[in-house]
Amino acid sequence: MIRQLHYVLRILLVSLIVLLPSIAGSQDKIEVLGLRHWTSKGYTRVVVDLSAPVEFLKNRISNPDRLYFDLKNSRISKEINTALPVGDGILKTVRAGQFNQDTVRVVLDLEEIKDFKAFILDDPAQLVIDVYGQEKISKTQDAAPAVKIIVLDPGHGGHDPGAVGPNGLYEKDVVLDVALQLRTILSKNKRFRILLTRDKDVFIPLVERTAFANSKNADMFVSIHANASAKKTAKGIETYLLNWTNDEEAIRVAARENAISLKKMKEQMKKYKSDVDIMLSDLRRDLKRDESIKLANYVQSSIVSTLGENYNDIKGIGVKNALFYVLFGARMPSVLAEISFISNPVEESRLSKESYREHIARAIADGIDTYASGAPQMQKIAGRK
Ligand SMILES: [Zn+2]
Numbered sequence: 001m002i003r004q005l006h007y008v009l010r011i012l013l014v015s016l017i018v019l020l021p022s023i024a025g026s027q028d029k030i031e032v033l034g035l036r037h038w039t040s041k042g043y044t045r046v047v048v049d050l051s052a053p054v055e056f057l058k059n060r061i062s063n064p065d066r067l068y069f070d071l072k073n074s075r076i077s078k079e080i081n082t083a084l085p086v087g088d089g090i091l092k093t094v095r096a097g098q099f100n101q102d103t104v105r106v107v108l109d110l111e112e113i114k115d116f117k118a119f120i121l122d123d124p125a126q127l128v129i130d131v132y133g134q135e136k137i138s139k140t141q142d143a144a145p146a147v148k149i150i151v152l153d154p155g156h157g158g159h160d161p162g163a164v165g166p167n168g169l170y171e172k173d174v175v176l177d178v179a180l181q182l183r184t185i186l187s188k189n190k191r192f193r194i195l196l197t198r199d200k201d202v203f204i205p206l207v208e209r210t211a212f213a214n215s216k217n218a219d220m221f222v223s224i225h226a227n228a229s230a231k232k233t234a235k236g237i238e239t240y241l242l243n244w245t246n247d248e249e250a251i252r253v254a255a256r257e258n259a260i261s262l263k264k265m266k267e268q269m270k271k272y273k274s275d276v277d278i279m280l281s282d283l284r285r286d287l288k289r290d291e292s293i294k295l296a297n298y299v300q301s302s303i304v305s306t307l308g309e310n311y312n313d314i315k316g317i318g319v320k321n322a323l324f325y326v327l328f329g330a331r332m333p334s335v336l337a338e339i340s341f342i343s344n345p346v347e348e349s350r351l352s353k354e355s356y357r358e359h360i361a362r363a364i365a366d367g368i369d370t371y372a373s374g375a376p377q378m379q380k381i382a383g384r385k
Contacts, residue, residue, distance in 0.1 A: 030054045030074040030125075032096055032104045035081065038208070039088040040215030042133040043331070046094050047207055048106055050074075050125040053268070058118055065110040069118065069127065074104040087111075090133040117282070119275045121207065121325050122268055123260045128207055130214075130329045148372055149193045150186060151213040153223040153326065154179035155257065158203030163228030163256070165348035171226040172201065174351045178339065179224050181361035186368065206258070206325040214331050220295060220368065221334035223326050225257060226351060228343040235344045236315030237307070239300035240336040241292040242328065243280060243321035244269075253338065254322035269323065276323065291333035293319065299337055299367035306363035311350070333371075337364065 031051040038045045048071075055072040076082065076098050084094040092109040099105035108131065116131045154175040156162035162171025176198070183194045195216055197209045213221045227238070238253075245251060255265035269276070283289045296319045304316035327334050339360050340347040350356040 028073065030071065032071065032074055032076045033080060035084045035094050035096055037084060037086055037094060038211040038215050039086060043214050044086065044088055044090045044131045045207070045211040045214065046108065046129040046131065048127040050127060053120050053122050053125045054127065056127060067108040067110065067116060069106045070099060071104045071106065071127070073102050076104045090131055117279055117329060119279060119328060120272055122264055126207060128329065147191060147193050148219040149195065149216055150220045150222065150368060151195045151197060151216060151218040152179045152182055153197040153209050153221065155223060155225040157198050157201055160203050163226055163342045165342040166345050167348055169342055169348050169352050171342050174226050174342065174357065175224045176201065178357050178361050181358055182364055185361055185365040189369065191372065209326050210328060210330045214329070218332050221330050221332055222299070222364065222368065223336040225336060225338050226340060226342040227253065227338035228256065229341060232344060235341050235347050236317040237300065237303050237340060238317035238338045239296045239319050240322050240324060241289065241296045241319070242283070242324060242334070243289065244323070245321040247320065250320045250322040254324050258325045279328065288333055292335055295333045295371045296335040298371045299335060299364055302367035303337065303339065303360060303363040306359050306366070310359055
């Protein structure tokens with residue numbers, strides 16, 4: 001009897017040892033949920049949708065020329081299409097497969113590329129791969145060389161209301177109205193072509209907004225948001241550009257706009273520092289950061305002075321840096337304006353008024369116009385408090 005029990009126990013123990021790693025393994029694995037791409041002349045963005053942020057290795061190999069990304073501790077969903085034909089002169093195909101038990105390999109078969117960048121976003125978790133073609137886009141070759149393309153990006157939309165004011169005002173509605181008014185104002189200037197990432201109440205993922213601006217070869221990208229803080233008294237206007245920051249407030253604002261927790265935002269800043277550093281050094285090299293600083297300063301000072309002419313307690317917080325997903329990978333001068341605090345009852349009440357939103361739209365238009373006319377730079381970034 002004892003011997004039999006011993007035998008049964010041994011079988012149980014052996015099966016547990018055999019089964020446990022596979023049970024635990026399949027539960028831990030990050031799932032690859034889909035492949036998507038946006039394409040245009042000289043630029044392709046590939047997005048790999050994931051169940052959670054993943055660590056990856058990247059490599060480029062020849063014969064045939066391809067890029068691959070090995071996603072650690074991952075498995076591929078059986079339901080997804082694992083081969084995506086592209087054929088845009090930059091990429092032939094994108095494909096994904098289970099490379100070994102723990103690794104999914106995503107392969108980009110190349111036609112001709114100049115450069116690429118890859119980074120991970122959180123919630124929804126995505127591996128974003130931006131691939132640049134050999135052809136340098138030249139504005140002078142465009143049919144209408146004097147027309148600057150400006151992409152306006154009203155934040156949030158659809159199921160994502162953005163920040164909600166104490167009296168129930170939605171950020172998504174305020175910023176859409178400002179963007180629509182801004183389009184009307186800027187469209188009067190024949191030098192501008194105005195495009196919106198959304199012109200109605202729909203949700204657009206952050207990666208699609210930048211991809212849209214890149215694919216249109218835009219000259220400027222202006223994302224419009226309303227600020228929020230747990231402190232009801234927090235108020236004022238601030239304009240951001242993409243860069244590292246240690247400013248706790250700026251990190252908090254970016255976390256909220258990225259729709260992730262402050263904790264996750266900080267974890268991510270640590271974890272993907274090297275990828276983000278590469279992206280930022282490219283921005284410096286291309287002088288896009290200097291241009292973004294310039295644009296941010298014109299927009300910021302214009303909003304503060306225009307509102308200041310009409311209200312006596314307008315506070316300019318300044319131009320600041322933070323890591324906003326919506327600015328990641330943008331190939332043109334790009335800024336994100338926080339036009340007022342919707343969480344502040346006074347500013348919420350103002351934001352609910354057509355006249356206040358019109359002042360802001362006119363002010364942003366003036367800032368863009370001043371920047372586009374190439375006025376000399378005389379601005380600075382606000383220091384840390
Ligand atoms: Zn927002």
